[in-house]
Amino acid sequence: TLALCGLTLGQPAEPAAPELTTRAYRGLRPTDPAGRDGLANPERGLRNEVMLGWGLNGAPLRHIVGVGEATPEGWLTEIEHYRGWGLTMVQWYYYLDQWIDQPISAEGLARLQAGFDLLRAHGYKAVLRFAYQKHMTVADGAVIEANEEWLMHHVDQLAPLLAANVDVIGVLQAGFVGAWGEWHSSPNGHHTNHPFLSRLVTRLLEVLPPERHIHVRVPKYKRWVMENQPAGWTGLLTAAGAYQNTASARIGYKNDGFMAGPTHGGTWPEAPLQGQPGNPEFDQVTLESPWLFNDGELFYADQAGPVDGLEALTTLRLHHYTTLSLSHSYSEREGAPYTVDRWLSEPLDPERVTAAKLPHSPEYFRDIFGAPVERTVFEYLRDHLGYRLELTSATYPTRAARGQALPVSIDLVNRGFATLHNPREVVFCLVGPDNRVWEFPVSVSPRDWQPYAPGDPEYTPLTHTVSTTLQLPADLPAGWYRLGLWLPDGSGRLRARADYAVRLANGDTFWWVDEPRAHGINLFAGLAVE
Structure with missing residues (x-):
C-alpha cells in the first residue's frame, strides 16, 4: 500500500486533532447583575x-x-x-x-x-x-x-x-x-x-x-x-x-x-x-x-x-x-x-x-474595578451554606468536525461549607444554533466535591477536575455551538426541571434555560462545528 504525506491511498484522511484553548473564569462580584442576591440552588x-x-x-x-x-x-x-x-x-x-x-x-x-x-x-x-x-x-x-x-x-x-x-x-x-x-x-x-x-x-x-x-x-x-x-x-x-x-x-x-x-x-x-x-x-x-x-x-x-x-x-x-x-x-x-x-x-x-480561614472567591469582596466592597455576616452565611460551586478554568477546542472526539476539561472549586449530598448527574451539553441540546453525561459524582480535605486544619480549597471526551455525532448540524455544564436533579421526575438544576457562582458564565424549562445549563464556551 502506498502512503503519501501521511495518508494511505484508498482510505479517508483522519481529521486533525482539535486545537485546544484554556480560559480562566471568575466568581460572582457584588456588582454583577443580582450579585448581592442569594443564588437559588437546590438542596442548600x-x-x-x-x-x-x-x-x-x-x-x-x-x-x-x-x-x-x-x-x-x-x-x-x-x-x-x-x-x-x-x-x-x-x-x-x-x-x-x-x-x-x-x-x-x-x-x-x-x-x-x-x-x-x-x-x-x-x-x-x-x-x-x-x-x-x-x-x-x-x-x-x-x-x-x-x-x-x-x-x-x-x-x-x-x-x-x-x-x-x-x-x-x-x-x-x-x-x-x-x-x-x-x-x-x-x-x-x-x-x-x-x-x-x-x-x-x-x-x-x-x-x-x-x-x-x-x-x-x-x-x-x-x-x-x-x-x-x-x-x-x-x-x-x-x-x-x-x-x-x-x-x-x-x-x-x-x-x-x-x-x-x-x-x-x-x-x-x-x-x-x-x-x-x-x-x-x-x-x-x-x-x-x-x-x-x-x-x-x-x-x-x-x-x-x-x-x-x-x-x-x-x-x-x-x-x-x-x-x-x-x-x-x-x-x-x-x-x-x-x-x-x-x-x-x-x-x-x-x-x-x-484570618478565619473561611472560603471565599477573590471577587466576592471586589467590584468591577477591583475596589473593595464590604459585605455583611448575613450575606456571607446565606451564600456559603451548603455548596457553592465556581468554575475556575476550562480547556476545550474552539473548532471541531462532526463525528470528531472533543476533549473537554474543567476545574471547579467548592466555596461553600459542604458538598452536595443527594445524587446528581454531571452532564456536558452542546446547545445548537436552534437551541437544541445534545447531552454528554460524565461518570462523576458531585458528592466528591468537598470544599476542603476533611481534617485539613488550614481548610485549603480543593480543585476538582472533570475531564472527558465528547464524541460528536456524525450527523451533528454544522454551526456555532455553546458548551456548558448541566447538573440536573438525580431523580427522573425532576431531571427535566431547570429550577432543580445547580447554578455555578460565576460572573462570566451564562445561565441558560431552554423554552420548556427542562435544562438549566451553565454555558462557559463556544465552538464552531464544521
Whole structure:
C-alpha cells in the first residue's frame, strides 16, 4: 500500500486533532447583575418553616410580620417573600396528634400528598419531620404520644408516600418522639427507650429510599440507634463508608440549638468543653459531617443570648452545614431585633474572612474595578451554606468536525461549607444554533466535591477536575455551538426541571434555560462545528 504525506491511498484522511484553548473564569462580584442576591440552588441554604397536619394550615409558629394570615397554601407567600435570598428549602413539620390511637385518616394522608405536590409545583424541597407534640410539657398542651405499636403503624402508613415523593424530600428528620419530634420530653418516655428508638430509625431507613439521609438531634442518639442494631456501633463514619446504604452513612445531625449558649441548647452538655473541639461528642460531628447532610436552627428570641457572627460562620464551616433556619431570632417573625438582625448589619471584610480561614472567591469582596466592597455576616452565611460551586478554568477546542472526539476539561472549586449530598448527574451539553441540546453525561459524582480535605486544619480549597471526551455525532448540524455544564436533579421526575438544576457562582458564565424549562445549563464556551 502506498502512503503519501501521511495518508494511505484508498482510505479517508483522519481529521486533525482539535486545537485546544484554556480560559480562566471568575466568581460572582457584588456588582454583577443580582450579585448581592442569594443564588437559588437546590438542596442548600437558608430555609423557611411550615407546619401542616390536622387543624394546621401551613403557618409557621410565628408569621412574617405584615405578610398576612396564612391559607392552606400560605407558606408559599412567606417563602416567596424571601425569593431574593435564594430559599429553596422548607422545614416541614407534619403533626400526627389527631391520630394517636388510630390509623392516619385517608384525608390526613391526602393532605400530606397535597403538600408534596405543592413543593414540587413550586420548585422546593423539604427538610421533613413528623411529630405528635407541639409543646414541651402536658401542662403547656403537649399530648400523650402514640404508643409504640401505633407509632410504628403510622410509619408503615407513611412509607408509600415517602417512597413516591422522595424527589422533593431533601432529608428526613427522625422525629415522632418528644416535643416537636426532638427526642426529648416525651410524656410516654419514648425518648429514654433506646431499643425502641433504634427500631424506629431502622424502620425509617428501610422505608426511605437509600439515597436519602436521616437526621437525629444529638450525636449520642446516633450511637444509641446503632448500638441496638445487630451490627452494633461500627465507629465513626469515614470517606470509605460514605454514601452507602448503612446506618452509619445515612444518619446525620440537626442542631436545633445552634450556638444557643456553650452547650448549643443542650446539644453538647458534656462539661467542661461542651460545644467546643476536644469534647468527643462535638468532635463526632466534626469528623463525620463531610459526608452527611447537616441542618441547624437558632433558638427563638436569643433565649441563650446573641450569637457572634464570625463564631457562627466558623462553626458552620467546621460542621459542614447544608441548611439553616431563617425562622428563629429574627424581627420579621418576632417583632424585635435579634441575632439575624445583627448579622444583617454586621460588616464583614476579606481580612476577617481570610484570618478565619473561611472560603471565599477573590471577587466576592471586589467590584468591577477591583475596589473593595464590604459585605455583611448575613450575606456571607446565606451564600456559603451548603455548596457553592465556581468554575475556575476550562480547556476545550474552539473548532471541531462532526463525528470528531472533543476533549473537554474543567476545574471547579467548592466555596461553600459542604458538598452536595443527594445524587446528581454531571452532564456536558452542546446547545445548537436552534437551541437544541445534545447531552454528554460524565461518570462523576458531585458528592466528591468537598470544599476542603476533611481534617485539613488550614481548610485549603480543593480543585476538582472533570475531564472527558465528547464524541460528536456524525450527523451533528454544522454551526456555532455553546458548551456548558448541566447538573440536573438525580431523580427522573425532576431531571427535566431547570429550577432543580445547580447554578455555578460565576460572573462570566451564562445561565441558560431552554423554552420548556427542562435544562438549566451553565454555558462557559463556544465552538464552531464544521
